[in-house]
Amino acid sequence: MLAWRVEKNGEPHEVMHLDEIPDPVPGPDQALVRVRAAAVNFPDALLCRGQYQVRPPLPFTPGVELCGEVLAAGEEAISVAPGSRVIAQPVLPGGAFAELAVVHASSVRPAPEALDDAEAAALHIGYQTGWFGLHRRAALRSGETLLVHAAAGGVGSAAVQLGKAAGATVIGVVGGPDKADAARKLGCDVVVDRRAQDFVAVVKEATGGRGADVVYDPVGGDAYTKSTKCIAFEGRIVVVGFASGTIPAPGLNHALVKNYSILGLHWGLYNTHDPAAIEECHRELTRLAAEGAVKPLVSERVALDGAAQAVQRVADGTTTGRVVVTLG
Template identity: 45%
Template sequence: MKAWTVERITEDGAMAFTEQPRPAADGDGCVIRVEAAGVNFLDTLMIRGQYQVKPPLPFTPGIEVAGTVVEAGPGSPYREGDRLCALLDHGGFAEYARVPRVGSERIPDDFPMREAVALPIIYPTAHLALRHRANLRAGETVLVHAGAGGVGSAAIQLARHWGARVIATAGGPDKTALCRELGADLVIDYTAEPLVEAVRAATGGAGVDVVVDPVGGKVATDSLRCLAWGGRLVIVGFAGGAIADLPANRLLLKNAAALGVFWGEYRRHHPELIAPLFAELFELRRAGIIKPLIRDVFPLADAPKALEALGARRTVGKVVLVP
């Protein structure tokens, strides 16, 4: 099979597109023929050795896939022909991938594969950020950063569904228009407007109840100034490339909280949440309440181009590779 491999860690994240043996199923896992692989910002870090998870070399990047089972291990609940989406430690940028039992779910027959690959990370992350961590309530105001990105687009749709007022940020007229199409009540173009002043004007000086931040750095620091009394800043990533030093005095003065969401660890620490969460997301998609935003689709052979475009913020929604 064809697969991208990182043979050594380099500053530019060099990968090789090589012929590799197809993985074999064992235990309760299975092997799928990959029909769509998700591209995430953490992939750009992992291939450079800058992510907190550092697979042993050589390794194949890619942590989310959707495809069809071609081989099941002796303890697997799946069978050949089953359609699955799954979250992996690595191995997704390939024609075949070994899939663990924990973190994989059956895809309903009426659910497109390319949409299903958006489910292992961005929608569960947005769901956990808003409901499990921030305890979002109807009538509250949510500020969603990078609203045209993967987690941001999912957070806009879910927050609207749960009765929140949504303020989104995005860069440029095309991305701000896209956020409005997704359901944001107000969109701030961060390339043209100062964030804190725009949020204060939009909320009559009160601030927002919840911030969903996949960007980090100065955006996270400025977000604390946007919080209302009792507000919650939920940190879901560092796509801006910098980790913020949050001033604790602002948390104290506003009785606020800074919370983290690491969806990848939920499958280990709270596996009981996974099946009902996916069942809810499938039903919301079936009802037309959510729809994964997928515009940028690259051939598997163009994985470096996909990673470069994502890192340069030239993409929207979930970026997908297809063999």
């Protein structure tokens, strides 16, 4: 089969190479899946750089989520039916940027019928992260104000739609007019172009000086620091990631004085500590997709041979919504 391989760490466009390798063989509790679509995530770039919390052995194939067709299942994977259309996370070091992938049976879930292959591939990690961040960690309530950083990006766009579905007023922060247009189409009530506006002032004006009840931050750096200046009394800042490359050092005295919470979110831990919650979340996301409340914004669909450049564009922050590698 054809698969992208990383044999040394570095920038994605430099270290990813498309090679012919042997077809993978599933274990007893695994399934073999023909990849129909694989969403590009920022962690794919971190994997290439050797900077992700999980470091698969070299060589490896990036790609952490997919939509595909089950070809075969191991003898212990009795819940996985061959021929079914599913979403899943591949078993590294054999990632999703390949014609075939092996997945654990426990990670396999029915692909929502309301979404096509590319949309379904982009649903799982980003929307699960958003749902757990907003509901399990921040307990977002209808009528509250949600501030989303990188609101037109892959993770942020999911949080915008989930926030609107929960009845929140959503303020989206983006970088540039094209991303501002995308954020408006996603449903943001207020859009701030950080290159031209001070989002702290906009949030205070939009909330009558109260501030945002919940901040969803996959960026870190200045985005986090400035968010502490416009967080409401009993507000919650959800730390999702550090796409800016800068990990902030929070002033705990400031959190004490202003009475707000700083909440970390590592979604992958739920696979270990509460897998039933992930299944519950998938059912909820499938329902929301069927109702049209959520629909991944797929801005680019690229062929398999374009995966390396796609990962690099996501790493560079030049994309809007989700970029998906399609193998239809």
